[in-house]
Amino acid sequence: MNRLNDSTLGALPAAVTRPAYDRRALQTGIVHLGIGAFMRAHMAAATEATLAAGDLRWGIVGVSLRQPDTRDALQPQDGLYTLAIRDADEHGQPRQRLQVIGAVHALLVAPENPQAVLESIAAADARIVSLTVTEKGYCHDPATGALRLDHPDIVHDLENPHAPRSAIGMLVFGLQLRFARDHGPLTLMSLDNLPANGRVLCGAVLRFAEAVDPALAHRIGAECRFPCSMVDRIVPRTTDADRASVSQALGCEDHWPVLGEPFFDWAVEDHFAADRPDWTLGGARFVTDAEPFERLKLRMVNGTHSSIAYLGAMAGWETVDKAISQAALREHMEALMRDEIEPTLADLPGLDLPGYRANLLARYANPALAHRTQQIAMDGSQKLPQRLLGTVRDRLAQGLPVPRMALGVAAWMHYLRGVDELGQPYPIDDPHAAELTALYQRSLGQGASIEAVQAMLSYAPVFGDLAGNAALAAALLSALQSLQAHGVLATLVAMNRG
Numbered sequence: 001m002n003r004l005n006d007s008t009l010g011a012l013p014a015a016v017t018r019p020a021y022d023r024r025a026l027q028t029g030i031v032h033l034g035i036g037a038f039m040r041a042h043m044a045a046a047t048e049a050t051l052a053a054g055d056l057r058w059g060i061v062g063v064s065l066r067q068p069d070t071r072d073a074l075q076p077q078d079g080l081y082t083l084a085i086r087d088a089d090e091h092g093q094p095r096q097r098l099q100v101i102g103a104v105h106a107l108l109v110a111p112e113n114p115q116a117v118l119e120s121i122a123a124a125d126a127r128i129v130s131l132t133v134t135e136k137g138y139c140h141d142p143a144t145g146a147l148r149l150d151h152p153d154i155v156h157d158l159e160n161p162h163a164p165r166s167a168i169g170m171l172v173f174g175l176q177l178r179f180a181r182d183h184g185p186l187t188l189m190s191l192d193n194l195p196a197n198g199r200v201l202c203g204a205v206l207r208f209a210e211a212v213d214p215a216l217a218h219r220i221g222a223e224c225r226f227p228c229s230m231v232d233r234i235v236p237r238t239t240d241a242d243r244a245s246v247s248q249a250l251g252c253e254d255h256w257p258v259l260g261e262p263f264f265d266w267a268v269e270d271h272f273a274a275d276r277p278d279w280t281l282g283g284a285r286f287v288t289d290a291e292p293f294e295r296l297k298l299r300m301v302n303g304t305h306s307s308i309a310y311l312g313a314m315a316g317w318e319t320v321d322k323a324i325s326q327a328a329l330r331e332h333m334e335a336l337m338r339d340e341i342e343p344t345l346a347d348l349p350g351l352d353l354p355g356y357r358a359n360l361l362a363r364y365a366n367p368a369l370a371h372r373t374q375q376i377a378m379d380g381s382q383k384l385p386q387r388l389l390g391t392v393r394d395r396l397a398q399g400l401p402v403p404r405m406a407l408g409v410a411a412w413m414h415y416l417r418g419v420d421e422l423g424q425p426y427p428i429d430d431p432h433a434a435e436l437t438a439l440y441q442r443s444l445g446q447g448a449s450i451e452a453v454q455a456m457l458s459y460a461p462v463f464g465d466l467a468g469n470a471a472l473a474a475a476l477l478s479a480l481q482s483l484q485a486h487g488v489l490a491t492l493v494a495m496n497r498g
């Protein structure tokens, strides 16, 4: 089978959408740090629509921060890859719509050549640097949002200005080079699932720049822009079976297609330092304030996703669609949204929350995605604060109960046990894994008690000021006692019974 690349594009089946513009004429307007599946199914797809409309200034240089695997797969394909949008037809049969994306026209691997990354940030044509580096990539304290100057990558980067390895180090030293060349201001745009992601990024960049040179920090603060955004599309990790099935449908080999659901949403603040693509052509919305969109999405989508992930992983429900097909889990998720999350969103104007909820449950039921609960379960320490604990804090402050929210938090604690209810062990994939599993072993691992719950709650990087909260501790204790004694399903059934 031939390889997908510029020379084989013409031979693809007619049903496959492909770039009709002249890829050789692409300029590089965007540098993207963290070129994983998510960005390739989201921002790159929206950018593709602007290229298709004839604005060829927005080609993307994709940077991998750690591994060469994306570059190794896509370079022989001239940067081309397939986006497979998957769902089921009215008979429940899986179907997919294929589009070859041409927006990524250069790939870099930062550890191999950090200087090339700094050069790309400094290049005159680049006007936007975007990031999907996951929560932990900001080297910040998740409970407070502040950059950790003691983070090993940050310590390393402050000592190695020519070979940074964190996204924050690359941005600051790239901007230093850019300013030395007088190449105009830049927009730095986070696309990660963090509240006020632009402000978190801005805070981290300015704090790092302060440590390098206060004048540099001042200039970045004055000239650069950090729009916040809410991004939403479910993108499961590509498997070898996906590679094979997409390649077969294309009639040529694609070593790294990406998959996504039909749903796409992106609300980005229209706050750019220079010009920008018209991403509305690809389904985005430019807004003045992303906060309401973020709060809605982080609490409703990501909050329920993480709850499903820990409950599902413990019960042995391997994928989100399998988990949500369990009547007890579905009932719990519906009630969790309706009774506990949605009241914290009541101030959002003009929103049909019941409609949003129903649509979300339908997205989770998509059988063609096979989104693994274990994938979503990773990095819990980085995810819990904005996904679950914001809602918990708001409710506790108003004296409202949190039984269903607490079940999600308890399921995360229970998950630290490292073995599911079928006796299958799994690794805890989390930057704080060693500390957290040790803490679990000496507390909850000895049995659920109020002392054990309080010991877990005093883990400050996750729980911060919630440490001494008696109402939360009581709700967690009751959930944990039930999870330990009776398991996930019986706990859900009892919770639904009220």
Ligand code: CS2
Pocket: 193, 231, 232, 233, 234, 235, 301, 302, 305, 306, 375, 376, 377
């Ligand atoms: C998921 C998200 O993996 C996870 O943690 O919750 O990636 C989720 O699929 C997206 O944010 C949906 O927009």
